[in-house]
Amino acid sequence: MKPRTSFGQKTLGRGYFTSKDIFDMERERIFRTGWLLVGHVSQLDVPGRFFVFDLDHESVIVLRDEDGAIRAFHNHCRHRGSRLCAAGEGNLGRSIRCPYHAWNYGLDGRLRSAPSMADVAGFDAADWPLHTVVVETWLGFVFISLAREPQPFAHVLANLTGRFAHRDTSVLRAVHREVYLVAANWKLVFHNFSECYHCPGVHPQLNRLTPFRNTENDLDEGAVLGGPMWMNNPEGSMTMGGERCAAPLPGISSEERGRVYYYTVFPSAFISFHPDYVLLHRAEALAIDCTRVTCEWYFHPDAIATPGFDPQPAIAFWDLTNRQDWTLCENTQRGVASLTWQPGPYSELESQLAAFDREYRRVMALDAASGD
Ligand code: FES
Ligand SMILES: [Fe+2]
Numbered sequence: 001m002k003p004r005t006s007f008g009q010k011t012l013g014r015g016y017f018t019s020k021d022i023f024d025m026e027r028e029r030i031f032r033t034g035w036l037l038v039g040h041v042s043q044l045d046v047p048g049r050f051f052v053f054d055l056d057h058e059s060v061i062v063l064r065d066e067d068g069a070i071r072a073f074h075n076h077c078r079h080r081g082s083r084l085c086a087a088g089e090g091n092l093g094r095s096i097r098c099p100y101h102a103w104n105y106g107l108d109g110r111l112r113s114a115p116s117m118a119d120v121a122g123f124d125a126a127d128w129p130l131h132t133v134v135v136e137t138w139l140g141f142v143f144i145s146l147a148r149e150p151q152p153f154a155h156v157l158a159n160l161t162g163r164f165a166h167r168d169t170s171v172l173r174a175v176h177r178e179v180y181l182v183a184a185n186w187k188l189v190f191h192n193f194s195e196c197y198h199c200p201g202v203h204p205q206l207n208r209l210t211p212f213r214n215t216e217n218d219l220d221e222g223a224v225l226g227g228p229m230w231m232n233n234p235e236g237s238m239t240m241g242g243e244r245c246a247a248p249l250p251g252i253s254s255e256e257r258g259r260v261y262y263y264t265v266f267p268s269a270f271i272s273f274h275p276d277y278v279l280l281h282r283a284e285a286l287a288i289d290c291t292r293v294t295c296e297w298y299f300h301p302d303a304i305a306t307p308g309f310d311p312q313p314a315i316a317f318w319d320l321t322n323r324q325d326w327t328l329c330e331n332t333q334r335g336v337a338s339l340t341w342q343p344g345p346y347s348e349l350e351s352q353l354a355a356f357d358r359e360y361r362r363v364m365a366l367d368a369a370s371g372d
Contacts, residue, residue: 008345009345009346009354009357010343010344010345010346011191011343011344011346011353011357012187012343012357012360013342013343014336014337014338014339014341016185016187017185017187017188017288017289017333017336017337018185018288018289018336018337019288020288022288023285023287023288025364026285026364027056029363029364029365030267030363030364031055031146031267031285032055032058032146032147033145033146033147033150034145034147034150034156034266034267034363035136035143035144035145035150035153035156035157036053036055036143036144036145036146036267036268037141037142037143037265037268037269037280037282038051038053038060038062038142038143038144038268038282039051039053039062039141039142040140040141040142040172040174040280040296040298041070041137041140041141041142041170042140042170042172042173042174042298043089043142043174044062044063044064044070044142045064046064046091047064047065047066047067047068047094047107048063048064048066048091048092048093048094048107049063049064049089049090049091049092050062050063050064050085050089050090050091050092051088051089052075052085052087052088052089053144055146055284058074058146059074059075059076059083059085060072060073060074060075060133060144060146061073061074061075061084061085061096062135062142062144063092063107064107065106065107065108066094066106066107066108067108070135070137070142071107071108071109071132071135072132072133072134072135072144073096073109073130073131073132073133074130074131074132074133076131077098077100077103078103078111078128078129078130078131079098079100079101079103079114079128080100080101082098082099082100083099084096084097084098084099084105084130086099092107094106094107095107095112096130101114101115102115103115105129105130109129109130109132110125110126110129111125111126111128111129111130112125113125114128133145133146134147134150136153137170138153138157139164139165139167139168139169139170140168140169140170140171140172141169141269141271141280156223157223157224157265158222159219159222159223159224164273166251166252167249167251167252167273167278168250168251169273169278169298171300171301172249172277172278172298172299172300172301173298173299173301173304174280174296174297174298175297175298175299175304175311175315176296176297176311176315177294177295177296178294178295178296178315178319178322179292179293179294179295180292180293180294180295180322180323180326181286181290181291181292182290182291182292182293182326182329182330183289183290183330183333184289184290184291184326184329184330184332184333185285185288185289185291185333186267186283186284186285186291187356187360188329188332188333188336189283189291189293189325189329190264190266190267190270190283190356191353191356192325192328192329192332193262193264193270193281193325194225194226194264194350194352194353194356195349195350195352195353196210196212196215196229196349197212197347197349197350198328199212200212202324202325202328203321203324205240205317205320205321206238206317206321208232208242209231209232209233209236209238209242210229210230210231210232210238210260211232212349214229214230214231214232215227215228215229215230216228217351217352219263220351220352220355221355221358221359222355222359223265223266223359224263224264224265224266225263225264225266225352225355225356225359226261226262226263226264226352227261227262227263228259228260228261228262229259229260229262230258230259231258231259231260233258234257234258235257235258236258236275237260237274237275237276237277237314238260238272238274238314238317238318239313239314239316239317240313240316240317240320241313243313244275244276245276245277245299245303245309245310245311245313245314246276246277246299246300246303246306246309246311247276247300247302247303248275248276249275249276249277249278249300250300252275256273256275257275258275259275260272260273260274260275261273264352264356266356266359266360266363267283267285267360267363268282268283268284269281269282269283270283274314276299276303276314277297277298277299277303277311277314278297278298279295279296279297279298279314279318280295280296280298281293281294281295281322282294282295282296289333291329293322293326295318295319295322297311297314297315297318299311
């Protein structure tokens with residue numbers, strides 16, 4: 001039987017935070033094959049609206065088509081390969097027009113017209129649609145996989161499915177986005193989010209609202225890990241003053257009102273369900289020692305429309321906490337690069353890190369004993 005706690009487990013070894021070879025292996029085994037959380041349906045609120053997701057040389061257009069379906073396509077033209085969308089987001093209207101020779105694609109990816117190609121022997125536009133990318137949504141969050149035949153989404157994220165069905169986060173809208181460049185490996189960012197062992201000393205503001213032992217993990221194995229922390233004020237929230245910024249979100253129970261539910265979604269996101277808002281962190285590994293974290297604050301449209309609505313106490317609270325955390329991650333990146341550093345033992349308050357490492361080893365197909 002698999003261990004369920006951190007008992008006896010140590011951190012991953014230095015190479016997992018410093019080696020370009022490991023980073024390249026992660027690209028192949030994790031990021032180019034797994035499911036990645038890339039956005040939210042509110043970014044695709046009307047047909048034609050799109051955003052672009054990039055991973056190294058790959059670029060993916062995620063859009064809403066004319067029938068209202070969400071689709072994803074590789075962002076290059078089937079003619080001579082030009083990038084199609086240069087902007088990171090926007091509205092395409094009713095088609096995708098290549099900026100080079102004006103081949104024109106429908107929002108369903110089909111090639112609709114190709115100037116001066118009618119006389120080319122054997123040319124049939126039906127043979128040249130955009131390359132599709134698989135896309136799934138869960139509670140309004142949009143996931144893609146760059147694999148041609150990925151493992152089924154419902155299988156990979158089995159412990160997510162159905163679990164939060166009473167939370168209709170697809171209707172929420174982001175009121176703020178903050179982008180951080182963190183000089184640390186992506187796994188250190190995941191590790192940092194996965195424990196509150198560091199909270200008393202580093203996050204006095206957070207620890208006042210949710211003392212670090214007010215926690216239990218309800219998902220402790222697999223691709224999704226985490227659980228609730230309960231607040232000293234059962235009618236509060238995680239904000240600068242500890243007060244909610246809005247009415248509780250629809251559908252949550254009275255018990256859930258006093259709690260914040262923190263989950264990591266391997267390998268790309270953290271989702272934090274607050275009583276009155278949802279916080280999303282998306283982590284993108286840009287290099288072995290560099291991670292871009294995009295943080296968004298989602299509120300209910302009714303709250304946003306309420307006169308006097310002010311999300312600033314929630315934004316300021318997590319921006320402060322985020323920056324405190326990035327300093328820790330960057331310190332750790334510098335420390336583990338030392339040739340004298342050896343993997344250290346996890347505490348019982350770091351069982352989620354041990355579980356993350358087990359999932360990481362499984363996906364990377366590493367021997368459970370390796371990692372030094
Ligand atoms: S490269 Fe797109 S139309 Fe020629
Ligand atoms: Fe933290």
